[in-house]
Structures are given as structure tokens and as C-alpha cells.
Amino acid sequence: MTESNKLQPDQMVIEWDVPITMDDGVVLRADIFRPAGPGRYPAILSYGPYGKGLSFQDGYSTAWKILEDRFPDAVQGSSNQYQNWEVVDPEKWVPDGYVCVRVDSRGAGRSEGVIDCASPRETQDLYDCIEWAAKQEWCTGKIGLNGVSYFAANQWRVAALQPPSLAAICIWEGYSDRYRDLTYHGGIRSTFPRDWAEMQVQTVQHGRGEKGPRSRLTGALVCGDETLSDEELAKRRVSDWKSIVGNPLDGVSYRERSPDFSKIKVPLLSAGNWGGHGLHLRGNIEGFVRSASEDKWLELHDGEHWAEFYTDYGVQLQKDFLNYYLKGESNGWTSRPRVQYRLRDVHGKFEDRTDSAWPLSNTxxxxxxxxxxxxxxxxxxxxxxxxxxxxxxxxxxxxxxxxxxxxxxxxxxxxxxxxxxxxxxxxxxxxxxxxxxxxxxxxxxxxxxxxxxxxxxxxxxxxxxxxxxxxxxxxxxxxxxxxxxxxxxxxxxxxxxxxxxxxxxxxxxxxxxxxxxxxxxxxxxxxxxxxxxxxxxxxxxxxxxxxxxxxxxxxxxxxxxxxxxxxxxxxxxxxxxxxxx
Known part of the structure; x- marks a missing residue:
């Protein structure tokens, strides 16, 4: 989006903390950004545990600084006041006729409940959020999922449940196999899940209230209005790490938190990072190769994990894909080669190439x-x-x-x-x-x-x-x-x-x-x-x-x-x- 068509305040309607009630009575909260005026639009939905009210700049300050310094196009054409970690910037999507829906996952941010990351319960919640959004008066009934990392990994799982209103998924650097991609590399336990939960999830758990941050936009407490003790907070989260330590072999715990690729049939764009060893590379490729969808594309880039998603290159790629499947635009998407990748060199540069298959057909x-x-x-x-x-x-x-x-x-x-x-x-x-x-x-x-x-x-x-x-x-x-x-x-x-x-x-x-x-x-x-x-x-x-x-x-x-x-x-x-x- 250029400076001349930057979104003006009266062009976007924002609804904060919209309630979405799950089948067990738990109420999740969503922020909704949509075009002003009447009309129905497709929606881009994300569901995750990082606190929708926590700005990118406040929650991930060094990552934001790198984005500003090394990727200026990623922050241009927007006021950046609505930027949130690893989800789309509504200022770059609402003007193109999309509704952006951000849902705090169960037990996180302003959504009540017990945190159980990547669990079947979360996957069912995401399914229900998709179907809820599709029925709103501002929606055409077509929902796309888009986001990085956690907001990408949960797309594999929910797509296997085949929600009727899910029209396309854009999995940007998101693992798929919980055992092989995240917790046990080659059978050797990675300590990343333990440290991630402590640093990025527990810090924005629902119930931290006054102990947590406030939204720089609304002044609301990012983690809900209630302030619980540390003991009470611990009772409201399932320990990922205890489960990982207690299950050193692959089995039910990991399979129910990983997708059945044979049931993923929705159109998909899987974007992986060559530098993502240890989390976000293998799963993007396995998901592309093994998913049953006939309409699937693989893109492989390099650079910082969070950056390319926000660049002009990344945003345009996402829009080309989602415009075709959510809006029906005749933009030639399906004529694209199925694989698009960057061949890196030893000087930090790259050459864009394409192919028809993975592994590459001329290997x-x-x-x-x-x-x-x-x-x-x-x-x-x-x-x-x-x-x-x-x-x-x-x-x-x-x-x-x-x-x-x-x-x-x-x-x-x-x-x-x-x-x-x-x-x-x-x-x-x-x-x-x-x-x-x-x-x-x-x-x-x-x-x-x-x-x-x-x-x-x-x-x-x-x-x-x-x-x-x-x-x-x-x-x-x-x-x-x-x-x-x-x-x-x-x-x-x-x-x-x-x-x-x-x-x-x-x-x-x-x-x-x-x-x-x-x-x-x-x-x-x-x-x-x-x-x-x-x-x-x-x-x-x-x-x-x-x-x-x-x-x-x-x-x-x-x-x-x-x-x-x-x-x-x-x-x-x-x-x-x-x-x-």
C-alpha cells in the first residue's frame, strides 16, 4: 500500500473484544478490523496465544527494530499502530476488501479458559471460530487463515478437520509434526518448547491482569481484567514441558497435536525458511508434499523468521494466493509453478527460481x-x-x-x-x-x-x-x-x-x-x-x-x-x- 492510499481512520471499523462462545461455554475474545460501510467481505482469521492487545513493538522490541532497520518496506505504507506479532497488518489488508479477525486462544490474552497449546481443544476452537466468522453479517462466508509460526502451525491441524467455510490456508513458517519438527529432533529433546512457553505464552496468560501489559491502543489490560495469583495461574495452564518430558517416544500425545495430511484438501500455500532449522522448515515441506490437496504451492525464502511475511514481497504473494481463492480474482495464480525458491549464495544474496515438484525435478x-x-x-x-x-x-x-x-x-x-x-x-x-x-x-x-x-x-x-x-x-x-x-x-x-x-x-x-x-x-x-x-x-x-x-x-x-x-x-x-x- 503506497502513501497515497494509506488507510484513513474513517475507512476501517474496529471492534474490540468481540465474544465468541465455544461449545463448552468458554468465551474467547476477538478484535475485528473491517471496511467501513455496508458490504460483505472474506475474512483473514488468526488464533493464537501471544495476546492480541500486545503491540509488536512492545512485546518483541528487538525483532521490531530489525524489521525497521533491515526491511523498510515492511513498515512503510502503514501507521503500524495495529501491528501484532506474526499476524497480518489490517492497514494493508482492509483497504483491499478483507476483514481481519484476531482471536486470543483459550486461556491467553483476554480469552478465558485453560491454556493447552496445540491441543485438540484448541483445534476445535479454531474450527468453531472459522464457522462463527463465516456467519457474520460482514462476511461472504469465505474464511482464509494466514499468519506466522503458531498462527501457521495450527492451520495444518484445523484444515484436517475440514471446516466447511475454510477456503484457503497460508502457512508461513509453521511446523506440522509436533514430535519431529519441534520437540525431539531425531529423538533428542529440544529445550526450546520449555523456554518458549515461559517467555512468550505464560507472560500473556489470561488472568495476569495488572501484572501484565496494557494495550497502547485501548488502555485495556492485555491479559484480562482479573489478576490471579501465580498458583491460580499455574492451575489454568497445561504444562507442555511435563508432557514432552513424560513422552520421549512418538505416540498419541504427539499425533493428536499433529495433522492427518490425508485429510487436508483445502488450497494451501506453504512458505518455509531455509534458515529455519530446528522449527520452521521441515514441517512446511512435509506438509506441502504429503497433504492431499490438489491445489498446493511451496515457497522457500531466507532471512529473519518474522520479516519476509511483512515485506512487499511477502504481502503480495499472500494476496495473490488469497485473492484467487477468497475473492475469485482471475490473477493467474493457478498457472504459477508449484515450487518457488531462493537459491542462496555465500555472499548473502539469492536468485529466485521455480520448479514443478519437490524434491526439485532436475535434482x-x-x-x-x-x-x-x-x-x-x-x-x-x-x-x-x-x-x-x-x-x-x-x-x-x-x-x-x-x-x-x-x-x-x-x-x-x-x-x-x-x-x-x-x-x-x-x-x-x-x-x-x-x-x-x-x-x-x-x-x-x-x-x-x-x-x-x-x-x-x-x-x-x-x-x-x-x-x-x-x-x-x-x-x-x-x-x-x-x-x-x-x-x-x-x-x-x-x-x-x-x-x-x-x-x-x-x-x-x-x-x-x-x-x-x-x-x-x-x-x-x-x-x-x-x-x-x-x-x-x-x-x-x-x-x-x-x-x-x-x-x-x-x-x-x-x-x-x-x-x-x-x-x-x-x-x-x-x-x-x-x-x-
């Missing part, structure tokens, strides 16, 4: 074998019986290619086959794909949250090595995570490790690397901080695996050994693109 699957003697990656495998060991909770071993004789382009999922033994009955593997400049300095990339991140990451607890043959692909092993298979100390086993997708154009003279580690990657640069994150970030963002209860030293502090022989040939599988491009 050349290439094996780089691990030379355990010289710590190299090469196109040929040796036959000698060789082992190489490292501290099972240490920095591991780095394998590097020779300097590339010609440029190399990679885009898609990666995987590794290893042969591993341990001095104990288990081991954790942290695989990090890396790029090194001719001077030996590592090239780091802007992650979704961490400004300095490696190229790609993958994880596996070796006792979780069992795979599902029906869902596994050579380039993306799918681990069942439904049983522990302890190791016999000293006896090697074959493992396939999923490494989340990436893209990179590597110049000649650079090196590609694979680190096989026993702990999270860390760089040696200054740490980064965000106001909504509990700890400083050292290369993996907040997606770390340092829970001592999950990784007791008696099991995980031994020695891990890699094996190679005539019949055991460890390799890294990479998705190279043809040189003719």
Missing part, C-alpha cells in the same frame, strides 16, 4: 563418501577397514571436500548413511553441513532467528535408528521414534540420518563440509540476543539440546566411533543441480 543425487583416515569428503569410497572415534558429547570430526574445481549448486533435502558404535548403549549424533571459504573461514548464513548459522543440520539418537519403509526416501529417512533399540557397546550399527533441506550456490575454490558431532554446533563469533528469547544464541538459535535429564552423562558421555570398510561405506547424500542451469 542429481550425489554421494560424498567419508574418508575416515584423512577426514575428507570425496566422490569415491575406500575399501579399507577404518575407524575414527570422538568424545561422544564433544565437537566430533570435520570432513571436508577438496577445494571445488567448479561451482556447485545444492537445493533440497540431504541425508547421511553412517556406521556407528558406542562405548555405551546409546549415542547422539549432531550432523552439520558447512561451507568454508578458500582462506579456511567458515561461511555462516542468516538463520531464521540466529544471524550466524551453518548451512544445514540433522540429528539422530542412535537408539532411534528404526525407520518406516513406507514413508522413508533415500534423501529423507523417516524414523518411527516409537521404540528404543539400545546398542551393544563396541558393536557398529547402520544408521540413516535426516538432514533438513538447504540451498546454496558454492563458488569454485570453496569447500563443502560435514561435521559429525556429539553436541550442538557453536560458532566462535559474538552471541546474538532477541528480547523474546531466554538465552543468547551461538549458531543454532534457541533450538538446542542440553537437557541433562534427556542426555545423562552415564549414557552419552562415552566414546562414539565411526566405521568404514569394504561393505560399510559412509556417505553424505546431497541434492546437486545440473551444471547446465
Amino acid at each position: 542429481v543425487w550425489t554421494r560424498l563418501y567419508l574418508d575416515l583416515v584423512n577426514n575428507q569428503l570425496s566422490g569415491t569410497a575406500g575399501d579399507a577397514d577404518v575407524t575414527s572415534s570422538f568424545d561422544a558429547m564433544g565437537d566430533g570430526i570435520d570432513f571436508l571436500t577438496a577445494p571445488l574445481s567448479e561451482p556447485l549448486e545444492i537445493a533440497g533435502p540431504l541425508a547421511a548413511k553412517l556406521f556407528v558404535s558406542s562405548s555405551t548403549d546409546d549415542a547422539d549424533l549432531f550432523l552439520v553441513t558447512r561451507v568454508f571459504a578458500p582462506d579456511g573461514k567458515e561461511v555462516l548464513f542468516r538463520g531464521a532467528l540466529d544471524p550466524n548459522a551453518p548451512l544445514a543440520q540433522g540429528w539422530l539418537r542412535v537408539s532411534h535408528r528404526k525407520t518406516d519403509p513406507a514413508l522413508s526416501e533415500p534423501y529423507r529417512p523417516y524414523h518411527t521414534h516409537d521404540t528404543h533399540e539400545p546398542l551393544v557397546p563396541g558393536l557398529p550399527v547402520e544408521v540413516d540420518v535426516e538432514i533438513w533441506p538447504t540451498s546454496i550456490a558454492i563458488p569454485a575454490g570453496y569447500r563443502l563440509g560435514l561435521s559429525v558431532r556429539g553436541r550442538d554446533y557453536e560458532h566462535n563469533l559474538d552471541v546474538a540476543r532477541l528480547s523474546n528469547m531466554k538465552f543468547p544464541m551461538r549458531g543454532c538459535g534457541p533450538f538446542i539440546h542440553n537437557d541433562e535429564q534427556d542426555r545423562p552423562s552415564g549414557t552419552f558421555a562415552g566414546t562414539t566411533t565411526l566405521h568404514a570398510s569394504k561393505t560399510q561405506k559412509p556417505f553424505l547424500l546431497i541434492p546437486t543441480l545440473p551444471k547446465s542451469r
Whole structure:
């Protein structure tokens, strides 16, 4: 929206705290932004736990500052007074004939009830909010869902329930599999869900009242008018973390908080972030590939997790998609290629490309074998019986290619086959794909949250090595995570490790690397901080695996050994693109 057609106050009607009563009598509250005057419009709805009355600028100050400084188009053409974390800016949507509906999820903000994040109860609430909005006098009956992260992840689940009025979903950086994408990476527990709940959910829980913030727009208490004690507040939330700790294997708890892809048939645009290792990449791709919808598109960008959603590029992409399915505009949307992605380079730039499929239709699957003697990656495998060991909770071993004789382009999922033994009955593997400049300095990339991140990451607890043959692909092993298979100390086993997708154009003279580690990657640069994150970030963002209860030293502090022989040939599988491009 340009300065000349910026929304004027009399062009938008705002209704604060509109009640929506659920089937069990719990009342949720919504803020509604709609065009002034009579008429019916499609609605963009979001439902989440971050407090609809908390401004982006107040609740996420460092993220907002980055948005202002690095993405000026994201904040231009709006007064930004209605900006709210990870949902659409009504000033950029209402003038185009949309109603924007923001609902505080159950137990959060100004909505009463008990918080139970990502639960079936929340999914049913979202379903009911969709159908409620469709019946309002200002609505055409068509509802679209749009938003980032939590506001995206819940779209997968509710779409599987098939609400009649849901016309399209735009899932912008939202995980889909609660076990594999969020809580247990390769079977190794991530502490991010614990810290996220403390920093971003409990701080705006309904009932904090005077202990919480006030809306800079209305002056209302963001967390409701009632002020409860800490003990009372604790009784009104279900502990995500206790459930995660109590369920180290995949099962009912995770499946009921993850979608049945076979039932998702609504048109969808899934937008993932190449830098989203640890939360918002794998799920966007899996959701695109596995959903039953015939009308589905995948977009892959880079940069800060929250930023591209608000840029002119992001807003226009969302509008092109939603205008077609919610308004019926003949804008050529369905003629677009099904996959749109950015091929990154080592200088922080990118090239926009398209394709018809995922993995990309012209992928050349290439094996780089691990030379355990010289710590190299090469196109040929040796036959000698060789082992190489490292501290099972240490920095591991780095394998590097020779300097590339010609440029190399990679885009898609990666995987590794290893042969591993341990001095104990288990081991954790942290695989990090890396790029090194001719001077030996590592090239780091802007992650979704961490400004300095490696190229790609993958994880596996070796006792979780069992795979599902029906869902596994050579380039993306799918681990069942439904049983522990302890190791016999000293006896090697074959493992396939999923490494989340990436893209990179590597110049000649650079090196590609694979680190096989026993702990999270860390760089040696200054740490980064965000106001909504509990700890400083050292290369993996907040997606770390340092829970001592999950990784007791008696099991995980031994020695891990890699094996190679005539019949055991460890390799890294990479998705190279043809040189003719």
C-alpha cells in the first residue's frame, strides 16, 4: 500500500473484544478490523496465544527494530499502530476488501479458559471460530487463515478437520509434526518448547491482569481484567514441558497435536525458511508434499523468521494466493509453478527460481563418501577397514571436500548413511553441513532467528535408528521414534540420518563440509540476543539440546566411533543441480 492510499481512520471499523462462545461455554475474545460501510467481505482469521492487545513493538522490541532497520518496506505504507506479532497488518489488508479477525486462544490474552497449546481443544476452537466468522453479517462466508509460526502451525491441524467455510490456508513458517519438527529432533529433546512457553505464552496468560501489559491502543489490560495469583495461574495452564518430558517416544500425545495430511484438501500455500532449522522448515515441506490437496504451492525464502511475511514481497504473494481463492480474482495464480525458491549464495544474496515438484525435478543425487583416515569428503569410497572415534558429547570430526574445481549448486533435502558404535548403549549424533571459504573461514548464513548459522543440520539418537519403509526416501529417512533399540557397546550399527533441506550456490575454490558431532554446533563469533528469547544464541538459535535429564552423562558421555570398510561405506547424500542451469 503506497502513501497515497494509506488507510484513513474513517475507512476501517474496529471492534474490540468481540465474544465468541465455544461449545463448552468458554468465551474467547476477538478484535475485528473491517471496511467501513455496508458490504460483505472474506475474512483473514488468526488464533493464537501471544495476546492480541500486545503491540509488536512492545512485546518483541528487538525483532521490531530489525524489521525497521533491515526491511523498510515492511513498515512503510502503514501507521503500524495495529501491528501484532506474526499476524497480518489490517492497514494493508482492509483497504483491499478483507476483514481481519484476531482471536486470543483459550486461556491467553483476554480469552478465558485453560491454556493447552496445540491441543485438540484448541483445534476445535479454531474450527468453531472459522464457522462463527463465516456467519457474520460482514462476511461472504469465505474464511482464509494466514499468519506466522503458531498462527501457521495450527492451520495444518484445523484444515484436517475440514471446516466447511475454510477456503484457503497460508502457512508461513509453521511446523506440522509436533514430535519431529519441534520437540525431539531425531529423538533428542529440544529445550526450546520449555523456554518458549515461559517467555512468550505464560507472560500473556489470561488472568495476569495488572501484572501484565496494557494495550497502547485501548488502555485495556492485555491479559484480562482479573489478576490471579501465580498458583491460580499455574492451575489454568497445561504444562507442555511435563508432557514432552513424560513422552520421549512418538505416540498419541504427539499425533493428536499433529495433522492427518490425508485429510487436508483445502488450497494451501506453504512458505518455509531455509534458515529455519530446528522449527520452521521441515514441517512446511512435509506438509506441502504429503497433504492431499490438489491445489498446493511451496515457497522457500531466507532471512529473519518474522520479516519476509511483512515485506512487499511477502504481502503480495499472500494476496495473490488469497485473492484467487477468497475473492475469485482471475490473477493467474493457478498457472504459477508449484515450487518457488531462493537459491542462496555465500555472499548473502539469492536468485529466485521455480520448479514443478519437490524434491526439485532436475535434482542429481550425489554421494560424498567419508574418508575416515584423512577426514575428507570425496566422490569415491575406500575399501579399507577404518575407524575414527570422538568424545561422544564433544565437537566430533570435520570432513571436508577438496577445494571445488567448479561451482556447485545444492537445493533440497540431504541425508547421511553412517556406521556407528558406542562405548555405551546409546549415542547422539549432531550432523552439520558447512561451507568454508578458500582462506579456511567458515561461511555462516542468516538463520531464521540466529544471524550466524551453518548451512544445514540433522540429528539422530542412535537408539532411534528404526525407520518406516513406507514413508522413508533415500534423501529423507523417516524414523518411527516409537521404540528404543539400545546398542551393544563396541558393536557398529547402520544408521540413516535426516538432514533438513538447504540451498546454496558454492563458488569454485570453496569447500563443502560435514561435521559429525556429539553436541550442538557453536560458532566462535559474538552471541546474538532477541528480547523474546531466554538465552543468547551461538549458531543454532534457541533450538538446542542440553537437557541433562534427556542426555545423562552415564549414557552419552562415552566414546562414539565411526566405521568404514569394504561393505560399510559412509556417505553424505546431497541434492546437486545440473551444471547446465
